Amino acid sequence: MASGVKQGSGMKQGGGMRQGGGMRHIVRGGRVVDPSQGIDARLDLLIEDGRVARLAEHLDSIPGVEETDASGLVVTPGLIDIHVHLREPGFEYKETVESGLRSAAAGGFTAVACMANTQPVNDHRAITELILNQARLHPYARVYPIGAVSKGLAGQELAEIGDMVKAGVVAISDDGLPVMNAALMRRALLYAQHYEVPVIQHAEDLDLTGDGVMHEGEWSTRLGLPGIPGVAEDVMVARDLLLSADTAGRYHVAHLSTGRSLAMVREAKRRGVAATCEVSPHHLLLTDQEVATSGFSTAMKMKPPLRDRSDVEALIAGLQDGTVDAIASDHAPHHPDEKDVQFSVAPFGILGLETTVSLCLDRLVGGGILELSRLVHLLSTGPASVLGLPGGSLAPGEVADITLLDLEREVTVNADAFGSMSRNTPFDGWQLRGAAVGTLLDGQPVLDG
Amino acid sequence: MSEPAIPEVTWTRKDLVGIADLSVEEIELILDTADSFQEVSQRSIKKVPTLRGKTVLNLFFEPSTRTRSSFELAEKRLSADALNFSGSGSALSKGESLIDTARNLEAMAPDLVIIRHQHPGVPHMLAQRLESGVINAGDGAHEHPTQALLDAFTIRQHKGRLAGLAVTIVGDIEHSRVVRSNIHLLVKMGAQVTVAGPRTMMPAAVEKLGVRVSYDLDEALTDADVVMMLRVQLERHGQSLFPSTREYFQLFGLTQARLAQAKDDAIVMHPGPMNRGVEISSAVADGKTSVILEQVANGVAVRMAVLYLLSLAQQGDG
Numbered sequence: 001m002a003s004g005v006k007q008g009s010g011m012k013q014g015g016g017m018r019q020g021g022g023m024r025h026i027v028r029g030g031r032v033v034d035p036s037q038g039i040d041a042r043l044d045l046l047i048e049d050g051r052v053a054r055l056a057e058h059l060d061s062i063p064g065v066e067e068t069d070a071s072g073l074v075v076t077p078g079l080i081d082i083h084v085h086l087r088e089p090g091f092e093y094k095e096t097v098e099s100g101l102r103s104a105a106a107g108g109f110t111a112v113a114c115m116a117n118t119q120p121v122n123d124h125r126a127i128t129e130l131i132l133n134q135a136r137l138h139p140y141a142r143v144y145p146i147g148a149v150s151k152g153l154a155g156q157e158l159a160e161i162g163d164m165v166k167a168g169v170v171a172i173s174d175d176g177l178p179v180m181n182a183a184l185m186r187r188a189l190l191y192a193q194h195y196e197v198p199v200i201q202h203a204e205d206l207d208l209t210g211d212g213v214m215h216e217g218e219w220s221t222r223l224g225l226p227g228i229p230g231v232a233e234d235v236m237v238a239r240d241l242l243l244s245a246d247t248a249g250r251y252h253v254a255h256l257s258t259g260r261s262l263a264m265v266r267e268a269k270r271r272g273v274a275a276t277c278e279v280s281p282h283h284l285l286l287t288d289q290e291v292a293t294s295g296f297s298t299a300m301k302m303k304p305p306l307r308d309r310s311d312v313e314a315l316i317a318g319l320q321d322g323t324v325d326a327i328a329s330d331h332a333p334h335h336p337d338e339k340d341v342q343f344s345v346a347p348f349g350i351l352g353l354e355t356t357v358s359l360c361l362d363r364l365v366g367g368g369i370l371e372l373s374r375l376v377h378l379l380s381t382g383p384a385s386v387l388g389l390p391g392g393s394l395a396p397g398e399v400a401d402i403t404l405l406d407l408e409r410e411v412t413v414n415a416d417a418f419g420s421m422s423r424n425t426p427f428d429g430w431q432l433r434g435a436a437v438g439t440l441l442d443g444q445p446v447l448d449g
Numbered sequence: 450m451s452e453p454a455i456p457e458v459t460w461t462r463k464d465l466v467g468i469a470d471l472s473v474e475e476i477e478l479i480l481d482t483a484d485s486f487q488e489v490s491q492r493s494i495k496k497v498p499t500l501r502g503k504t505v506l507n508l509f510f511e512p513s514t515r516t517r518s519s520f521e522l523a524e525k526r527l528s529a530d531a532l533n534f535s536g537s538g539s540a541l542s543k544g545e546s547l548i549d550t551a552r553n554l555e556a557m558a559p560d561l562v563i564i565r566h567q568h569p570g571v572p573h574m575l576a577q578r579l580e581s582g583v584i585n586a587g588d589g590a591h592e593h594p595t596q597a598l599l600d601a602f603t604i605r606q607h608k609g610r611l612a613g614l615a616v617t618i619v620g621d622i623e624h625s626r627v628v629r630s631n632i633h634l635l636v637k638m639g640a641q642v643t644v645a646g647p648r649t650m651m652p653a654a655v656e657k658l659g660v661r662v663s664y665d666l667d668e669a670l671t672d673a674d675v676v677m678m679l680r681v682q683l684e685r686h687g688q689s690l691f692p693s694t695r696e697y698f699q700l701f702g703l704t705q706a707r708l709a710q711a712k713d714d715a716i717v718m719h720p721g722p723m724n725r726g727v728e729i730s731s732a733v734a735d736g737k738t739s740v741i742l743e744q745v746a747n748g749v750a751v752r753m754a755v756l757y758l759l760s761l762a763q764q765g766d767g
């Protein structure tokens with residue numbers, strides 16, 4: 001990793017953490033898949049004081065110590081979604097920290113990193129603390145707030161990044177909007193190095209996007225909808241990689257969606273640029289054609305837009321060859337009334353927390369695209385490394401955040417049953433094989449399977 | 450008031466939202482039905498009782514004198530009760546929930562809804578929610594099916610066929626709903642379609658729609674049977690897509706001299722309203738080869754045919 005960020009630094013504890021307080025717990029009989037240690041074996045796991053104490057082929061029961069029966073299940077480091085929108089404060093009719101964390105736990109995630117485009121914007125300590133306080137009240141999963149790059153996301157002046165890092169932010173991003181101004185981006189890449197946090201870019205040149213609402217290509221032409229060209233993303237990634245190389249600043253591409261951007265990240269990594277990237281499940285599983293086949297469904301509208309087949313194939317190759325560091329959902333709740341309008345005026349964004357794991361297990365692992373351990377890496381070890389978070393590993397001494405997967409479970413996506421307050425998913429009704437059936441946080445079960 | 454001689458029909462479609470999903474048979478049926486209604490338009494009393502007792506809602510969220518009056522005339526000649534809603538300031542154009550809009554429309558229990566909207570897909574979304582038949586009178590840059598049908602009707606009148614004809618469409622291809630519907634229709638019917646215009650007004654991957662692309666007007670016009678000119682808007686949302694009308698006319702304006710590249714019996718079409726001196730010279734617009742006014746007249750017959758066929762599907766639904 002080119003990251004200059006140290007793992008498990010003291011300040012990065014995340015909201016929602018419980019006290020392990022001398023408690024012990026055994027997770028028994030599961031197939032432990034931990035890419036951080038190269039483990040894929042049937043093992044028992046002992047937790048002490050909220051941390052992993054021991055992995056062994058057999059652990060004796062200890063009187064008074066509760067156990068989780070993981071037989072037939074896969075035991076992984078707690079899954080981490082480093083790109084979600086929890087909407088609190090300001091848009092509590094879409095999602096709250098509480099509902100977002102219920103959604104995370106239901107989807108198998110033990111931690112999320114939430115973007116700063118709330119109202120007020122998370123561009124100063126008070127908002128960071130508000131989010132973390134809410135998270136403490138609803139400890140279904142950890143929350144790692146991401147602070148704004150610029151005050152008010154206005155793209156003009158740097159926000160109080162240092163103060164926010166002290167309050168708990170783990171990265172900075174104006175996500176929802178790009179940092180369009182190259183000088184500001186350069187300054188952010190320089191300044192963030194004082195606090196060892198990456199700058200996450202929503203890579204989109206807004207002038208090239210114009211009034212675009214879907215990917216520019218055959219299908220935008222057929223539908224007469226204004227297109228967002230792939231190059232709108234590519235020019236930003238190209239510019240930012242140059243700035244990252246020039247400043248040695250840590251740079252992370254959010255929801256990377258085009259083959260050309262992926263190729264540039266691959267090449268930059270080869271040169272030692274401190275760049276990482278994430279991709280979102282919808283960009284791996286859907287194409288722009290879905291806007292037509294769904295009859296202009298606004299559940300197919302997000303940024304970046306669904307791209308074409310060649311982009312999808314390039315992203316999949318990037319998952320396989322390690323160019324992609326993490327799968328992140330870009331969970332973006334919107335109220336049904338906001339989405340139930342004509343395609344052109346609907347807000348961008350779809351949910352992800354409660355569909356990511358089953359989609360990836362069914363389509364990527366079940367579909368023969370990824371080994372299970374590679375998928376677990378992309379959902380735990382990889383994202384933890386990108387943001388320098390605790391977890392992503394079940395090595396002794398690590399925080400005992402754990403996800404339990406049932407690879408055989410048949411599920412039908414049912415948006416009406418989501419823990420999220422919103423319903424905006426393009427995957428409603430999909431039948432999938434494989435699901436997260438429970439999580440442990442600090443070694444304590446959060447949800448029963 | 451005798452009923453027109455209408456061909457034997459098997460029409461089951463509730464809505465006409467676009468040409469893209471129509472079959473060749475359905476297109477032929479509409480054109481043949483329009484032939485019968487054309488005869489009505491030539492009678493001294495141009496009215497038949499075909500849609501008596503039916504309610505048709507005309508919803509125009511975008512100003513459109515031509516299409517709207519054409520539909521209204523078609524409705525009157527079929528003895529339908531027409532109700533008009535208009536105004537770009539109305540709720541739907543402001544993003545009112547489509548569910549609310551659909552509920553409001555449903556409460557009026559119309560048999561057919563004609564809709565023009567600036568956003569692609571609105572007719573489709575209403576069609577999914579309404580029991581009434583929905584006719585797309587133009588949705589953004591997406592489709593304008595009755596325009597393509599009346600264009601085809603006009604071509605057929607002059608050429609006796611569509612298959613094998615060389616049709617050249619010139620102008621702002623990217624922002625034109627007329628183009629998309631015409632491409633779908635003409636390609637389905639076996640015509641060879643060339644689209645021509647400035648590169649800044651050519652949509653991505655348009656050749657995937659089965660057309661040839663040209664950026665040279667003289668080349669594009671060579672041996673054309675039909676030349677279809679589009680209304681050009683040089684500025685959209687404050688973005689200039691072309692430096693000046695003068696320069697546009699030099700590159701893509703249709704003049705008599707340029708028209709000489711086309712076949713001797715080529716016809717010139719325009720969906721209107723025309724920008725004389727921008728995309729077309731007055732000499733061509735008013736010349737012998739121009740069928741622009743016939744297009745307007747044919748529009749009524751074609752829309753009568755569409756209204757009639759959709760009302761049949763309504764009855765079929767019970």
Ligand SMILES: [Zn+2]
Pocket residue numbers: 175176177202254255303304
């Ligand atoms: Zn974003």
